[in-house]
Amino acid sequence: MKKIFYIVLDGLGDLPLEELGGKTPLESADTPFMDSLAKEGSQGIVYPVREGVAPESDIAVISLLGYSAEEVYTGRGPLECFAEGLEVRDGDLALRVNFATCEEGSWKILDRRVGRNLTTEEAAQLAKEINDKVKLEGAEFIFKNTIGHRGVLLIQKEGELSGNITNTDPAYKKEGVFGVALESFEPFLKEAEPIEGFSEDEKARLSAQLLNEFTKKSREVLEASEINKKRREEGKLLANVILSRDAGDCLPKFKPIKESTGLNFGCFVQMPVEKGIALLSGMEVVDVPLASGDLPKDYKLWAELAIEKIKDFDGLYIHIKGPDEPAHDGNFLKKKEIIELIDKYFFGNLLSKINKEDFAICTTADHSTVCKVKAHTSDPVPLLIFAQNFKDNTESFGESQAKRGSLGKLLGRELIYKLVELAKAS
Structure with a gap:
C-alpha cells in the first residue's frame, strides 16, 4: 500500500470571475506542480458536508475525516x-x-x-x-x-x-x-x-x-x-x-480514525479548530511552526517536514490555511497569488524530493470561499487524487476540469475511504 498525503487547502474553491477571464483564482493561477499531478491523476468534486450546505471549517473537516457531522458535532466552541x-x-x-x-x-x-x-x-x-x-x-x-x-x-x-x-x-x-x-x-x-x-x-x-x-x-x-x-x-x-x-456544552465523541480507516494518520494543522478535531479523532498532531508571515519560507518548511514525518505514519493530513483569508476579503488576486505560492513552495519542494509513485496524493478543500460574496458557499470543491493507474488525462487542476473528472461527485465523509481504497489498490 502507498503512503498517503491528504492535503486540504482551506477555502480553495471559488466561482469564475470576469476579472480573471471567466476563470476561478485556482484556474487562473500558474500551478505547474499541481497540474503535473492532474495530468497523471484523477479529478472530481466534493460536497464537503452535503449539497446545499455552506459549511464552516469545523464541520467540513469533521466530514473530510470520515465522520457524519450531523451525528457527532457539538459546536465549534x-x-x-x-x-x-x-x-x-x-x-x-x-x-x-x-x-x-x-x-x-x-x-x-x-x-x-x-x-x-x-x-x-x-x-x-x-x-x-x-x-x-x-x-x-x-x-x-x-x-x-x-x-x-x-x-x-x-x-x-x-x-x-x-x-x-x-x-x-x-x-x-x-x-x-x-x-x-x-x-x-x-x-x-x-x-x-x-x-x-x-x-x-x-x-x-x-x-x-x-x-x-x-x-x-x-x-x-x-x-x-x-x-x-x-x-x-x-x-x-x-x-x-x-x-x-x-x-x-460538551465535547464530541469520535470513533478513532485508526479504527475507521485501519491507518495511522498524523496531521499538520494551523488553527485551533482543526487541532481540536485532530486530537479528538486520535490523530497525532505534528508540532509545526506557526505562520511567520513569510509564506515561501513557511510552505517550503511544511514540505520538508512532511517528507520527514511521513516516515512515522501511514498518512499525513495537511491543512493549509492560505487561500481562505484573501477570499473573505474579496481579494481574488491575492487568493490567486497564494495558490501559486503553495504550488511553487509546498508542492514544488514536496514533489522534487519524493518518488511520487510511492504515494497516493490527494488535494482538495474544506469549502469554497467565494471572492465575489466574501463568504463560504455551498459550491462543491475540486478534488485531485494522484495514485498510479488512475488517470483522467486532464491538463490542469481546477473547478471546471474537476467537474468532468472520473472520480465524479463525492460527499466529504466518503473521501477518506475512497483515498484509502485507491492507495491500497495502486
Whole structure:
C-alpha cells in the first residue's frame, strides 16, 4: 500500500470571475506542480458536508475525516477550547470568540477582526486583563487568546449550562448546533438569547445571560486598556469588544480514525479548530511552526517536514490555511497569488524530493470561499487524487476540469475511504 498525503487547502474553491477571464483564482493561477499531478491523476468534486450546505471549517473537516457531522458535532466552541488545553466538562459553556472593533459609544461593529493586525502578543495582554478584572455573578470563566484576533471562552458554574444560545457575532447564525455564515448582516453586536425552541429552558436562559454579562464587562476592560490607548495613538483599530459564536456544552465523541480507516494518520494543522478535531479523532498532531508571515519560507518548511514525518505514519493530513483569508476579503488576486505560492513552495519542494509513485496524493478543500460574496458557499470543491493507474488525462487542476473528472461527485465523509481504497489498490 502507498503512503498517503491528504492535503486540504482551506477555502480553495471559488466561482469564475470576469476579472480573471471567466476563470476561478485556482484556474487562473500558474500551478505547474499541481497540474503535473492532474495530468497523471484523477479529478472530481466534493460536497464537503452535503449539497446545499455552506459549511464552516469545523464541520467540513469533521466530514473530510470520515465522520457524519450531523451525528457527532457539538459546536465549534468545545473543539477550540479543547485544542487550547482547557478541560471542557459536560454542562460547561464553550465558545469561539473574536476580538473586534466597535464604534465608541455604540455597539456598531466597524471591523470583526480588528483590521487583521492585532498581534498575538497584544491579544495575550488583553486576555490577561479580562481574566484579571472581569467577574461574573455566580460563575467562573477562562478567556484565552489563540492566534491573532481569535480566542476561546469557557464559562463554568455549579450546575449545567447550555450551548443552545444564539451568537453575539452578527456574521453567523445558529441552526441547531451548526454555525452558518451569513452573506449579509447588520453590523451590530447582538445580545445572546436561547435559540428557537429553548426560550423556556432555564439553562439556556442563564447561559445567554452570563454571556451578555461577560460581553458588557469585558468591553469596559478593553476600552480602558493601555493596549488600545497605544493602538489609538498609532492610528489602528481598537480591540474593544468580544464577538462570540458557536456555543457548545460538551465535547464530541469520535470513533478513532485508526479504527475507521485501519491507518495511522498524523496531521499538520494551523488553527485551533482543526487541532481540536485532530486530537479528538486520535490523530497525532505534528508540532509545526506557526505562520511567520513569510509564506515561501513557511510552505517550503511544511514540505520538508512532511517528507520527514511521513516516515512515522501511514498518512499525513495537511491543512493549509492560505487561500481562505484573501477570499473573505474579496481579494481574488491575492487568493490567486497564494495558490501559486503553495504550488511553487509546498508542492514544488514536496514533489522534487519524493518518488511520487510511492504515494497516493490527494488535494482538495474544506469549502469554497467565494471572492465575489466574501463568504463560504455551498459550491462543491475540486478534488485531485494522484495514485498510479488512475488517470483522467486532464491538463490542469481546477473547478471546471474537476467537474468532468472520473472520480465524479463525492460527499466529504466518503473521501477518506475512497483515498484509502485507491492507495491500497495502486
